[in-house]
Amino acid sequence: MKVRVYVSLKPGVLDPQGRAVHHALEGLGFTGVEDVRVGRLIELDIAEGTDDAALDEMCRKLLANMVIENYRIEKLETA
Amino acid sequence: MAFRGAVITFPGSNCDRDMAVALEKVWGEPAIRVWHGDPDLPENLDFIAIPGGFSYGDYLRCGAIASRSPVMRAVVAAAGRGVPVLGVCNGFQVLTESGLLPGALMRNAQLNFTCRPVPLTVENAQSLFTAGFEEGAVVTFPVAHHDGNYFADEQTLDRLEGEGRVAFRYASPVNGSQRGIAGVLNAQGNVLGMMPHPERAIEPELGGSDGRVLFESAIGALVDA
Numbered sequence: 161m162k163v164r165v166y167v168s169l170k171p172g173v174l175d176p177q178g179r180a181v182h183h184a185l186e187g188l189g190f191t192g193v194e195d196v197r198v199g200r201l202i203e204l205d206i207a208e209g210t211d212d213a214a215l216d217e218m219c220r221k222l223l224a225n226m227v228i229e230n231y232r233i234e235k236l237e238t239a
Numbered sequence: 240m241a242f243r244g245a246v247i248t249f250p251g252s253n254c255d256r257d258m259a260v261a262l263e264k265v266w267g268e269p270a271i272r273v274w275h276g277d278p279d280l281p282e283n284l285d286f287i288a289i290p291g292g293f294s295y296g297d298y299l300r301c302g303a304i305a306s307r308s309p310v311m312r313a314v315v316a317a318a319g320r321g322v323p324v325l326g327v328c329n330g331f332q333v334l335t336e337s338g339l340l341p342g343a344l345m346r347n348a349q350l351n352f353t354c355r356p357v358p359l360t361v362e363n364a365q366s367l368f369t370a371g372f373e374e375g376a377v378v379t380f381p382v383a384h385h386d387g388n389y390f391a392d393e394q395t396l397d398r399l400e401g402e403g404r405v406a407f408r409y410a411s412p413v414n415g416s417q418r419g420i421a422g423v424l425n426a427q428g429n430v431l432g433m434m435p436h437p438e439r440a441i442e443p444e445l446g447g448s449d450g451r452v453l454f455e456s457a458i459g460a461l462v463d464a
Binding site for chain 2: 176177221222225227228
């Protein structure tokens with residue numbers, strides 16, 4: 161089973177990387193960009209039947225740092 | 240009495256030798272070198288140092304993978320028994336990632352890798368690591384990091400301040416850290432994490448010897464104990 165974990169900074173946590181990307185976009189002449197936040201996408205290929213609790217634990221124990229980050233799990237249909 | 244100080248090495252650590260040299264120079268006892276894959280620490284350690292560097296190439300997040308390595312389970316257990324643990328730079332990141340210290344270290348606000356001596360204010364001169372300093376004294380330690388921007392929520396910051404757990408504060412802004420925090424203690428006072436490098440300031444030839452006081456304080460605390 162393919163699973164995507166999106167890790168993003170919590171609202172209110174300053175994102176220096178996002179700011180730099182924002183600045184670079186402006187440098188390229190793209191106007192109208194209000195804000196940029198940089199996150200992380202982690203793709204997992206896990207055994208069928210892995211339960212949600214285990215997935216949550218993976219996120220909380222390693223994939224996200226709960227002090228500064230949130231995560232969202234998306235399960236992809238296997239083709 | 241022989242002091243048993245250990246320095247942990249992860250793949251990508253690069254200040255482990257500096258730390259071992261500093262411990263030996265100040266204490267007169269060679270440091271025990273411990274590899275990250277060791278599930279057990281040597282017995283009867285008096286001090287554990289987690290050095291700077293780029294453990295596991297900073298993959299995922301700085302210190303994230305190292306903090307889940309076998310040896311860190313033993314370090315967490317030792318810290319729980321009261322063994323002094325010092326984490327410097329990447330070592331500080333490992334300690335926050337392991338949950339031994341609160342907060343997190345984010346990319347420097349100005350985005351630059353910052354490598355220079357910086358003045359620090361000693362905020363707590365009563366911990367086992369800082370008893371040799373005078374409270375409020377300004378000392379100079381080098382910093383060399385890209386991700387030293389200390390973050391914790393307001394409630395946590397208030398608690399740290401209220402409990403005297405801010406050990407060192409930057410005397411002027413360095414990396415955007417909340418409230419200028421450069422080093423924090425755990426609630427029991429036996430774990431210190433800090434971005435600046437005391438081991439790089441142990442003799443005048445290195446540009447200063449303020450860092451020596453930290454290691455002398457630690458050994459003094461051990462003698463008294």
